[in-house]
Amino acid sequence: MTLFNMLFFAIAALIVASTAIAITRRNLVHAVIYLIFGFFGSAFLFYLFGSPFLAALMVIVYAGAIMILFLFIIMMLRVEAPEEHLFPPRQMLPAVFFAAAYVAIGGLLLINDPSAGAPLTEARTEPAEFGRYIFTQNWLAVEIASLLLLVTIIGALLVGQRPAREDEE
Amino acid sequence: MIAVGSTDTTLLAAIAATKLPFVAFAVILLLTRRRPRLSAGLSLTAIAVSLASAGFLLVKHWGIARPIEYAALWLAGGDVSVRVGILIDPLSLIMLAVVAAICLLVQVYSLGYMAGDPGFSRYYAFMSLFAWAMTNLTLAPTLLQLYIFWELVGLASYLLIGFWYEKFSASEAGKKAFVMTRCGDVAFFLGLLLILVHLGNLDIRELNGAAAGRLSPTVVTAGALLIFGGIIGKSAQFPLLTWLPDAMEGPTPVSALLHSATMVAAGVYLFARLFPFFSLSPTALGVCLAVGTVSMLIASTMAMVSRDIKQVWAYSTISQLGLMIMGLAAGNYVAGVFHLTTHAAFKALLFLCSGVFIHAFHSNDMVVIGRQGGRRLRVPMACLVIAAAALSGIPPFSGYFSKERILGALADLPNPLWVAAGLLGAFLTTYYTFRLIFIILFPAPGGEDTAQSHGSEHGHHGGYAVMAWPLVILAAVSVALGFGEKAVAQFLLNPFGSVTPAAAHHAWLPYAALGLSAAAMLLAWFEFGRRGAGQIGFVERVAPLHALFGERWYIDRAYRWLLDQVVYRLFSRLCARNDQKIIDGAVDGLGRVIAAGGGRMSILHTGMVQYRLIVVFVSIALMAIYFFI
Amino acid sequence: MGIPFGYVLALAGIVVVLGMICATTRRNLIMILLGVEVMLNGAAIAFIAAALRWQQLEGQAFVLFIIAIAAAEVSLGLALIVYLYHRTGSLNPEDYQVLK
Numbered sequence: 001m002t003l004f005n006m007l008f009f010a011i012a013a014l015i016v017a018s019t020a021i022a023i024t025r026r027n028l029v030h031a032v033i034y035l036i037f038g039f040f041g042s043a044f045l046f047y048l049f050g051s052p053f054l055a056a057l058m059v060i061v062y063a064g065a066i067m068i069l070f071l072f073i074i075m076m077l078r079v080e081a082p083e084e085h086l087f088p089p090r091q092m093l094p095a096v097f098f099a100a101a102y103v104a105i106g107g108l109l110l111i112n113d114p115s116a117g118a119p120l121t122e123a124r125t126e127p128a129e130f131g132r133y134i135f136t137q138n139w140l141a142v143e144i145a146s147l148l149l150l151v152t153i154i155g156a157l158l159v160g161q162r163p164a165r166e167d168e169e
Numbered sequence: 170m171i172a173v174g175s176t177d178t179t180l181l182a183a184i185a186a187t188k189l190p191f192v193a194f195a196v197i198l199l200l201t202r203r204r205p206r207l208s209a210g211l212s213l214t215a216i217a218v219s220l221a222s223a224g225f226l227l228v229k230h231w232g233i234a235r236p237i238e239y240a241a242l243w244l245a246g247g248d249v250s251v252r253v254g255i256l257i258d259p260l261s262l263i264m265l266a267v268v269a270a271i272c273l274l275v276q277v278y279s280l281g282y283m284a285g286d287p288g289f290s291r292y293y294a295f296m297s298l299f300a301w302a303m304t305n306l307t308l309a310p311t312l313l314q315l316y317i318f319w320e321l322v323g324l325a326s327y328l329l330i331g332f333w334y335e336k337f338s339a340s341e342a343g344k345k346a347f348v349m350t351r352c353g354d355v356a357f358f359l360g361l362l363l364i365l366v367h368l369g370n371l372d373i374r375e376l377n378g379a380a381a382g383r384l385s386p387t388v389v390t391a392g393a394l395l396i397f398g399g400i401i402g403k404s405a406q407f408p409l410l411t412w413l414p415d416a417m418e419g420p421t422p423v424s425a426l427l428h429s430a431t432m433v434a435a436g437v438y439l440f441a442r443l444f445p446f447f448s449l450s451p452t453a454l455g456v457c458l459a460v461g462t463v464s465m466l467i468a469s470t471m472a473m474v475s476r477d478i479k480q481v482w483a484y485s486t487i488s489q490l491g492l493m494i495m496g497l498a499a500g501n502y503v504a505g506v507f508h509l510t511t512h513a514a515f516k517a518l519l520f521l522c523s524g525v526f527i528h529a530f531h532s533n534d535m536v537v538i539g540r541q542g543g544r545r546l547r548v549p550m551a552c553l554v555i556a557a558a559a560l561s562g563i564p565p566f567s568g569y570f571s572k573e574r575i576l577g578a579l580a581d582l583p584n585p586l587w588v589a590a591g592l593l594g595a596f597l598t599t600y601y602t603f604r605l606i607f608i609i610l611f612p613a614p615g616g617e618d619t620a621q622s623h624g625s626e627h628g629h630h631g632g633y634a635v636m637a638w639p640l641v642i643l644a645a646v647s648v649a650l651g652f653g654e655k656a657v658a659q660f661l662l663n664p665f666g667s668v669t670p671a672a673a674h675h676a677w678l679p680y681a682a683l684g685l686s687a688a689a690m691l692l693a694w695f696e697f698g699r700r701g702a703g704q705i706g707f708v709e710r711v712a713p714l715h716a717l718f719g720e721r722w723y724i725d726r727a728y729r730w731l732l733d734q735v736v737y738r739l740f741s742r743l744c745a746r747n748d749q750k751i752i753d754g755a756v757d758g759l760g761r762v763i764a765a766g767g768g769r770m771s772i773l774h775t776g777m778v779q780y781r782l783i784v785v786f787v788s789i790a791l792m793a794i795y796f797f798i
Numbered sequence: 799m800g801i802p803f804g805y806v807l808a809l810a811g812i813v814v815v816l817g818m819i820c821a822t823t824r825r826n827l828i829m830i831l832l833g834v835e836v837m838l839n840g841a842a843i844a845f846i847a848a849a850l851r852w853q854q855l856e857g858q859a860f861v862l863f864i865i866a867i868a869a870a871e872v873s874l875g876l877a878l879i880v881y882l883y884h885r886t887g888s889l890n891p892e893d894y895q896v897l898k
Contacts, residue, residue, distance in 0.1 A: 008801050012809045015843075019813060019836055023820035035832060042839050049850045051858050054865075058842075061865050066835065066872045072877045074828060077883050087823050094783055095822045096807055099815045102790055106811040109797055110804045119800030120850050125858060133855045134862065141859070145866040152870040156877035778831070778891045781824045786818055 004122070007048055015041035026086060028074045032067055039063045049120070053127035179226065180239055183255045186222035186265060187308055189215040190301035190516040196296040205289035212293040213276055213492055216300050220269035223304075227262050232660065236374060240310050248369045256310035256373065259661045260506060264307045264438055267513045268431050272300045274639040275426040278521055281636035282422050282528055292332060292420070299325035303431055309437070312361055312371035315439065319357070319403065322435060323350050326427050330419040342415040349412040354400015360395025363388065377445040386450065393446065393453035396439070397460075404436030404490045407464040411725050413487055414471075421524030424479060429486045429520055430513040441506050444497060458498035462590045466493030469597035471606070473708050477533045478523045481605055483559065485598065486516060491574055492594060499587065501578030503658045508571035510657070511650050515568060518643040522553040525636055526609075535605055539612035548637045550610070552644040557606050558640035559647045561599040567651035573679055574654075580678055588678075594683055599689035607698035646649040701784045806847035813840030827882070827889045831875045838868045 015038050022034035039062045047055035134142060197208040230237070240254030266462035276296055283292050302321035309315035331343025338649050365371055367388050368380060384392075400406065405413035416428045427433070442455070447453055465488045472484035489512050498506035525546060526538045544550050559566035562573070572595065579588040647686065697705065720726065812839045821833030842861045847859025879889065886893055 002800075003802055008805070012805075015809065016812055016816070019816045023816055023824070023829070023833065023836070028826070031829065031832060035836070038836070039839065042843060045843060046861075047848055049846045051846060051849070051861075052862050054846070054858055056844075057862070057865055061869055062839070063837075066869060069872060070828065070832065071878060073880060077880065079826075079828070079883075079889055086825075088825065091779055091783075091823045095819050098783065098790060099819055102786070102815055102818070103811065105790060105797075106808070107794055109793075110807055113804070115803065115851075117802045117804060118851060120803055120806070120847065121800075121853075123850055123853060125855065125867070129860060130855065134859055137855075138859050141863060145863055149866065149870050152874045156873050159877040159881045166605055778894065782822050782830075787824070 004048070008045070011041050011044045011048065014038075015045070024086070028079060029071065032070045032074065036063045036067045039067065050124040051123065051130065053130050055127070177230065179237060179257065180255070181206065182222040182229075182255065183239070183308060186219045186226070186269065186423050187255070187301070187304045189218050190297040194294050194297035194301060197290055197297065199445050202290045202294075208293045209276075209280060211616075212297045212300075213273070213280075215297060216269065216273045216276055219300065219304060220273045223262070223265045223269040227266050230257060230262060231258075233259065238310050238374065243738055244313075246270035250370050251313050251365075252311055252370070252372070253314050254310050255308045257308065260438075260441055261307050263506065263510060263657070263661070265304060267510055268300070268303050268307055270428045271426060271513055271517050272296070272303070272329065274643060275422045275430075275517065277522070278425075278636050278639040279420070279422040280525070282524055283420060287622055288332065290466065292329075292413060295325055295328045295332070295543060296426075299329065299427060299432070303435070304415055306435060312364070312373060312376070313794045315373070315442075316354075316357065316361055319399070319435065319439075320367060321349065321353065322427075322432050323354070323403070325415070326350075326432055329423040330416045332419055332423065336418065338415075339418040342412075342418040346412040346416045349409050350402040352410055353399045355398075356395045357399025357402075360392045360398070363395060364392045367392075373442060376443060382449070389446070390450040390452045393443075393450045396443065397447075397453065397457055400436035400440055400494070401460060402436075403439075404433050404494070405464075405487050406436070406460050406491060406494065408468060408724065410464055410468060411721055411728070412485050414475075414721070415484050416484040417477070421479065421520060421527055423767045424483070425517045425520030425524065429482065430517040433486060434493075434509050434513060436542065437490055437497070437505065437509050440494060440497050441502065441509070444502050447497075448500070454498045454500070457494055458587065461491040461494030462587065462594075463491075464488065466590060466597070469594055469601065470708075470718045471721055472601040473597065474715055476535055478526065478535045478538065478605065479520070479533055481535070481601060482516065482519050484522060485519075485601070488594060488598065489516065489560070489661045492572070492591070495573035495587070495591065496578050499575070499578040499582055501574065501581075503661050504571065504574035504578045506661055507654065507657055511559065511567040511571045511647070512788060514643055514650055515556040515566070515647040518556040518640060518647055519560065521636070521640055521643065522549040522556065525549040525633075525640070528636070529763060535608050536612070539609040543609040543612075549640060552640040553609075554606060556647055557602045559651075561602050561690070562682060563597060563686065564683070565648065565651070567647050567649070573682065576678055576682055592681060592685055596685040596689045599686040600693050603690050603693035605698050607693055611698050616648075673773040803847060803851045807844060810840045810844035810847070811838075813843060814842075825890050825892065826892060827879050828876075829871065830891070831879070834875075835868060836870065838864055 018038040018041060022031045022038060025034065039058060043055040043058040043063070046052075046058055069108045090157035190212075192209045196211055200208045201211065236256060236258035236723055238254065238256050240252040240256075242250060243253045244251040276293070279292065281298070283289055286292065299322065302318045306315055306318035306322060309318060327343045327347040330346050331340045333339045334343075361371060364376065365383075367384055368376070372380075373685065402409050413428060413433065417424050419428070446455070468484040468487035468491065474483045475481050477485065487509070493505045493508050493512070496508060526543050526549065527533055529546060530538050530541050530542075530543070531539060555566065559568035562569045576591050576595070577587060579591045582588070692707070696705065708718060717723070817836030817838075817840060819833070820836060821830050823873045824830060824833065842864050845857040845860045847857075847863070849855065849861075882894070883889060
């Protein structure tokens with residue numbers, strides 16, 4: 001068992017554990033904090049799989065921006081620990097049933113897939129190389145993504161504005 | 170439809186004869202309603218050209234042996250095909266000439282009769298509509314075309330009966346005529362469908378030819394009887410006869426044209442048209458004979474008690490149509506058609522003469538007309554007498570020849586009952602005709618004082634001359650037509666080969682008929698004509714009989730009762746129940762089922778985002794199974 | 799060296815299932831959105847592994863777009879949640895039944 005393998009298993013355990021804890025927290029702030037650990041784990045995994053740029057992006061955007069946004073909203077709305085009935089059986093039972101089915105199907109797929117056993121070789125993508133690739137091969141998708149972000153900004157502004165107006169009236 | 174630009178004069182003449190009145194109708198209704206004189210001129214021009222074309226066709230094809238047919242395919246589907254076009258054969262030529270001639274004369278007469286009427290343009294528009302429909306009906310080569318124009322003729326009749334629609338009884342009469350004829354037409358249409366289903370087309374020539382032999386006798390009988398139902402409605406035969414007397418609410422020229430000479434004769438014309446087809450079924454012929462006989466006798470008795478001059482002629486029309494149907498059903502084609510022709514002339518004449526009296530004295534009552542000096546109007550009076558003589562079958566007049574033929578045909582039948590009925594009918598006809606004549610001619614003393622004032626007034630009524638000319642022409646025709654009997658008979662029988670059925674000679678028959686007529690005339694003279702006569706008919710002395718005849722044998726009452734009991738009480742209630750329970754119930758039930766179903770379905774519609782999310786995941790999982798396993 | 803590709807896919811699958819459970823069972827709009835983020839994260843892991851497996855850069859490009867779209871989705875989603883909370887005073891999805 002090489003270091004690489006050990007690192008992978010450790011990171012995988014970290015991701016699964018922190019995510020599992022995160023989704024069962026009643027306190028939303030705790031949930032978000034645990035999830036940040038999960039995302040850090042994902043960033044490690046990205047680095048391990050040879051894309052340091054994406055790992056950095058993951059930390060900055062996901063853990064840094066998105067999760068902080070979540071925290072910000074939670075604290076703004078003062079709903080850190082709502083009186084929530086956790087995992088009501090009416091929803092839990094079908095969810096668990098289908099999750100089990102999902103896992104079973106996925107497992108079957110993996111076992112039956114001959115290419116699933118192919119070992120991953122080590123590789124590394126330099127940020128410069130990745131950037132050149134993105135902006136030469138996928139420039140249109142980048143433009144579309146930027147447009148999407150613009151639309152989102154405008155939409156969020158609009159949605160955020162309206163209640164204020166109604167309150168004024 | 171038909172190649173335009175053809176140099177075939179026959180075709181051109183036929184198109185001119187049949188299509189021009191429609192042009193006049195459309196132009197009058199659309200453009201010239203405000204200008205009555207122009208409308209009348211248009212209508213008269215159209216029908217005059219029509220008559221000229223008809224005359225030209227008659228002269229050109231005098232003696233044709235093979236029918237000429239122009240037709241184009243109109244409907245075709247599977248083994249069913251229906252064509253439209255023009256069929257020219259002796260029967261249609263004679264009928265076309267009769268229709269066009271009477272139309273023209275009546276329209277000329279109407280110039281005087283309808284003068285000053287606010288609906289003058291409308292009147293001429295409807296007259297043109299009628300002329301168009303009737304000429305096309307006459308020349309129709311297929312039963313479907315005939316049926317279409319048959320209905321259009323019925324429409325024109327409805328419009329013209331109810332012409333003075335502000336009068337309640339007139340619009341009621343129009344409705345009655347329309348509905349009652351429709352009853353017959355339903356049967357007619359069913360007959361058409363039956364024939365169409367079994368034969369595949371509705372060609373009159375094929376129906377009369379060998380093709381009908383392919384049909385089973387049951388189908389022929391059923392088809393003939395159903396079509397005869399239409400004839401009963403249109404020709405006002407028993408039991409659908411009561412609409413015709415009521416139809417007299419229309420203007421008198423309309424009665425003369427539609428309800429005596431041409432439209433009601435369309436039924437008989439249809440019978441003659443399909444004569445070979447009807448001949449295939451002895452059962453149908455028997456029914457026709459019976460219906461004709463009953464109608465003839467019943468209508469005659471009704472005519473014996475009526476005081477309304479137009480009603481008398483209306484009953485007389487029914488009875489004469491019955492006589493024609495008897496003649497045809499007895500197997501004598503020529504007799505029926507010839508009587509149709511002569512009847513058209515003298516009955517139109519009778520109505521037009523009566524119209525002059527009504528116009529002059531503003532009364533339909535023959536007693537009033539007589540008291541006010543009806544005999545001072547010399548031309549109409551003379552024409553009335555001529556026409557009455559023709560109707561009664563007095564020798565030199567045309568009615569004598571045609572009636573003798575029918576009676577001869579009846580005498581040929583094995584059962585002497587029919588000829589006895591025919592002779593009785595002749596007796597009654599003469600009696601009621603001369604009853605009317607004598608009442609007008611020799612009014613009972615007492616009313617003479619008013620006669621002077623009215624007698625001098627008649628000259629002031631406008632359009633007397635224009636009304637008199639058609640009378641004179643028709644009177645001349647009524648006299649002359651009888652002598653053309655041989656020629657017409659030969660012409661009519663041409664298509665059937667030269668096999669003139671050698672009528673068994675009944676030497677006694679003319680004497681018997683004449684004797685009965687003379688007896689009837691004497692009776693009428695004794696009761697109404699002689700000086701100091703009580704002017705009370707023998708029927709009026711027997712109260713129940715009088716009531717029976719006066720109430721039209723209670724046929725209208727029976728219809729009323731039937732309508733009340735069966736239609737209103739039974740059918741209406743059933744329909745209402747059907748509406749409320751079944752149709753409303755079905756609609757409500759549908760709504761309820763949908764509402765209930767929606768209620769059930771709304772369980773799925775929980776308004777919970779996460780259930781939908783679960784469904785999305787489930788479907789993704791199913792898609793994964795479908796695509797990868 | 800040499801983690802089988804299947805292991806990484808299994809990890810990604812587990813993360814996605816966890817996110818799915820979170821999104822479908824928690825009675826809180828913010829947690830639902832978090833669950834969606836977790837699922838996107840799982841997808842990203844699978845893509846990175848696939849890029850390594852086939853030595854192609856498309857997988858990494860996809861992850862880039864996933865991050866961009868996740869950012870957009872979260873900002874808009876949170877804006878909507880704030881808006882809804884202001885209107886109804888609740889974050890429980892059961893309370894959003896105006897259409898029922």
